[in-house]
Amino acid sequence: MKKIALLAPLxxxxxxxxxxxxxxxxxxxxxxxxxxxxxxxxxxxxxxxAQIDYISKGSSxxxxxMKARAVDFxxxxxxxxxxxxxxxxxxxxxxxxxxxxxSYNLPGINLKLSRLAIAxxxxxxxxxxxxxxxxxxxxxxxxxxxxITFVHRADGSGTTFNFTxxxxxxxxxxxxxFGVQKELNWPGDHHVGGKGNTGVAAxxxxxxxxxxxxxxxxxxxxxxxxxxxxxxxxxxxAPTLKGFQAAAAKADLxxxxxxxxxxxxxxxKGVYPIVAATFVLVPAEAxxxxxxxxxxxxxxxxxxxxxxxxxxxxxxxxxxxKKINAYWVEKGIx
Amino acid sequence: xxxxxxxxxxFMSATLVMVLLASIFISLFNSAKPAIDEFGxxxxxEKEWGKEVPIDNPVSTVVDTTEQKKVEPAxxxxxxxxxxxxxxxxxxxxxxxxxxxxxxxxxxxSTLIAMAFALPIAMGIAVFLAEIAPKKISNVVGIAxxxxxxxxxxxxxxxxxxxxxxxxxxxxxGYQVSLLTAGLVLGVMILPFMAAITRDSMKTTPDVLKESAxxxxxxxxxxxxxxIFPYSKAGIIGSIILALGRALGETxxxxxxxxxxxxxxxxxxxxTVSIPVAMANSFGEATGMKxxxxxxxxxxxxxxxxxxxxxxxxxxxxxxx
Numbered sequence: 001m002k003k004i005a006l007l008a009p010l011x012x013x014x015x016x017x018x019x020x021x022x023x024x025x026x027x028x029x030x031x032x033x034x035x036x037x038x039x040x041x042x043x044x045x046x047x048x049x050a051q052i053d054y055i056s057k058g059s060s061x062x063x064x065x066m067k068a069r070a071v072d073f074x075x076x077x078x079x080x081x082x083x084x085x086x087x088x089x090x091x092x093x094x095x096x097x098x099x100x101x102x103s104y105n106l107p108g109i110n111l112k113l114s115r116l117a118i119a120x121x122x123x124x125x126x127x128x129x130x131x132x133x134x135x136x137x138x139x140x141x142x143x144x145x146x147x148i149t150f151v152h153r154a155d156g157s158g159t160t161f162n163f164t165x166x167x168x169x170x171x172x173x174x175x176x177x178f179g180v181q182k183e184l185n186w187p188g189d190h191h192v193g194g195k196g197n198t199g200v201a202a203x204x205x206x207x208x209x210x211x212x213x214x215x216x217x218x219x220x221x222x223x224x225x226x227x228x229x230x231x232x233x234x235x236x237x238a239p240t241l242k243g244f245q246a247a248a249a250k251a252d253l254x255x256x257x258x259x260x261x262x263x264x265x266x267x268x269k270g271v272y273p274i275v276a277a278t279f280v281l282v283p284a285e286a287x288x289x290x291x292x293x294x295x296x297x298x299x300x301x302x303x304x305x306x307x308x309x310x311x312x313x314x315x316x317x318x319x320x321x322k323k324i325n326a327y328w329v330e331k332g333i334x
Numbered sequence: 335x336x337x338x339x340x341x342x343x344x345f346m347s348a349t350l351v352m353v354l355l356a357s358i359f360i361s362l363f364n365s366a367k368p369a370i371d372e373f374g375x376x377x378x379x380e381k382e383w384g385k386e387v388p389i390d391n392p393v394s395t396v397v398d399t400t401e402q403k404k405v406e407p408a409x410x411x412x413x414x415x416x417x418x419x420x421x422x423x424x425x426x427x428x429x430x431x432x433x434x435x436x437x438x439x440x441x442x443x444s445t446l447i448a449m450a451f452a453l454p455i456a457m458g459i460a461v462f463l464a465e466i467a468p469k470k471i472s473n474v475v476g477i478a479x480x481x482x483x484x485x486x487x488x489x490x491x492x493x494x495x496x497x498x499x500x501x502x503x504x505x506x507x508g509y510q511v512s513l514l515t516a517g518l519v520l521g522v523m524i525l526p527f528m529a530a531i532t533r534d535s536m537k538t539t540p541d542v543l544k545e546s547a548x549x550x551x552x553x554x555x556x557x558x559x560x561x562i563f564p565y566s567k568a569g570i571i572g573s574i575i576l577a578l579g580r581a582l583g584e585t586x587x588x589x590x591x592x593x594x595x596x597x598x599x600x601x602x603x604x605x606t607v608s609i610p611v612a613m614a615n616s617f618g619e620a621t622g623m624k625x626x627x628x629x630x631x632x633x634x635x636x637x638x639x640x641x642x643x644x645x646x647x648x649x650x651x652x653x654x655x
Contacts, residue, residue, distance in 0.1 A: 057618065058618035058619060059619070060618055060619040060620070060621070061618045061619075079415070081415075149509070154589070154593075154594030154595075154611075154615045155589075155594075155614070155615040155616070155618065155619075156615065156616055156618050156619025156620070157619070165415070180415070182619045183615070183616060183619050184384065185383060185384055185385070185595075185596045186595075189597065189600075191595065192509050192510075192511055192593045192594075192595055192605045193593055193594030193595055193605065193607075193615075194511075194594075195491075195589045195590050195594065195615070199495065199590055202495050202496060203495075203510060203511065206496070206499065206500050206510055207503070207509075207510050260415060261415055262415050
């Protein structure tokens, strides 16, 4: 008798907690698009009344959840290859494009970074700000003879994945030594790790003569100085929405291989080079649920532009959303 | 009836602790098993973490190359994502080495700095509160100390990152987030535990003892040194053990402050990494051998904490038994 009396409040508690999390569908994964997903979920809820939960855990955790079918959809910054998708019985499509900035702390200097300079800083070869490779692109600017502190993400991250993909595109040395990784031991002895985007942004803000890669929305929020970056065509492009849109328009994402590609460093004029698409995974067998998920993303493609732009994300170009729609139809999840 | 029920319940509670302890130990060991088999005890002194080296075992070389040739004929343009994934050149089969030396050293050093910083201050606070301060002040300061102990570690992390780290850099130079910053903030975090417990045990010194000493002509300093400290020794050591346990395993605050760089700190103000921080940073994205290596680190931390605390307990407290 006594034991039952003790258990009663516990049972009551369990009932309340389950009723609280009664979302229509739920997802987990990448933290990179978390802010824009939250906005879309809020707007979608207002428009349709649908309840969606998205937990920002990191891409790999999202993929694990998805494979275990613990969630209805998962977000990942690193796309899965068609082979992996087939093995895990998943479908994949891109959701939004974001940009990564080279944010820096050099009071009073408008910094330009060439492709070579970014690679040399990341490789730990350029160690002083007045190094030749940095000075070349900044003619007429007096760069201080101070040691560079390179700030990177300490925890595994989709931002690091996309940044190292970009480095692999611009530097053969990087490609052969490190390649694309979500987390790595950075070379050289002039770098320091920050926990999360907050940690990286705070350290750049507080450490004079530092530089690091931060996603655009966090850099903007923390009012960091952002470098103008040389693109493949040799132009120096400031991180602005216009440059991101030009890059997103070049995104080479194709339904025939489940959109498996990263999009950094595209060809073309006026493009800002360090851009990244982020992806959504849905299970192949739960078609009824998938339709709800794709309905949400379809709505976001059409109506979510303002929400995305406000946060520094770029909605997918129409050409691509048409391809995604065709992919959904083909897979029977629209 | 009640007697028996009570006896069983309390026995079960006590057993539960042993079962939990054993099952944590076993599950850690099992998850770490692949890494233990692969790297052996040399893991402890291996300085590389996540370094790719060519496999020199010829048998696996043959197997690996044939497998790769099967995958390759796809439209493997040099820049395709698949070719870039995982890094390194794919011509020679590689394996990844993991070693725990740097996080182990980082953990021990940051704990040491924290103890060196906190111990004298905590003793000072405790003596002041228990013996010197007037009752009113003692109460107010006592409550402040207990409040300090109640602050969640994430708040120490944020405070340390935004306010304390720039200060440390201004004073000693080097990096903002470093072994020193992490150690000092850890020290602040364990300070209230040590101060509060030490004060309480000092207060248990019987007045008769103190009064007899004063009657014999001892000064206040002599009473504190010769009566109060020896009397409250067990309590002081208990507080040190609790503080050690917290400092060794502290994750969140240290993750923000230690810099998370896998390199041996060349000076106190350079960044490094500790075991809990390595785990917190890497677990989310780890797969395969890396997960196992992280479990190996966890297992080692378990053993380090366990042995530090048991040594402290058995060595320092043996006379009281």
